[in-house]
Amino acid sequence: MDAKIVNEYGTITIETEVLARMAGLAAMDCYGIVGMAAKNVKEGIFQLLKTESLTKGIKLTLNDNKISIDFHIIVEYGTNISVIANNVISTVKYTLEETAGLEVEQINVFVEGVRVDGN
Secondary structure (H helix, E strand, O other): OOEEEEEOOEEEEEOHHHHHHHHHHHHHOOOOEEEEEEEEOOOOEEEEOOHHHHHHHEEEEEEOOEEEEEEEEEEEOOOOHHHHHHHHHHHHHHHHHHHOOOEEEEEEEEEEEEEOOOO
16 A cells, blocks of 8 residues: 555655665664564574665555554664664654655564674
8 A cells, every 4th residue: 555645736656665665774874773684484584684675674554644664673783772773763753754744653673683793
C-alpha cells in the first residue's frame, strides 16, 4: 500500500519502497550502526546487508497514512545499544515526517548482531 497525500493541487503518491529507503538511509547515518540485517531462512542466522539492499532489513507498514517501521540492525561492538536505538528512532522519525510529510506512528529497533572488528 502506497502513501497518498491529497492537497488542493492534486494527489501525491509515495511508494513504500521509497519510504523504506529513506528510513534506511537515515538510520545508516546514525553512529554505531554497521548495517541492516536480513535473516537467512535456511540457516536461521542474520547477515549484514550491503547498502544497495538495505531495505530488506526494514519492514514498513502504512495504515491511514501513518507509518510503522521495524528495523533489524547490526551494531558496532563497544557502543551503547539503547543510545543507538533512541538515535535511530528520533532521526528516522524526523526525516520521514519532514521529508515525506507523513506521521510516524511507531518505530521498533531489533538488534540482530554485534560486529567486532578484528585488527
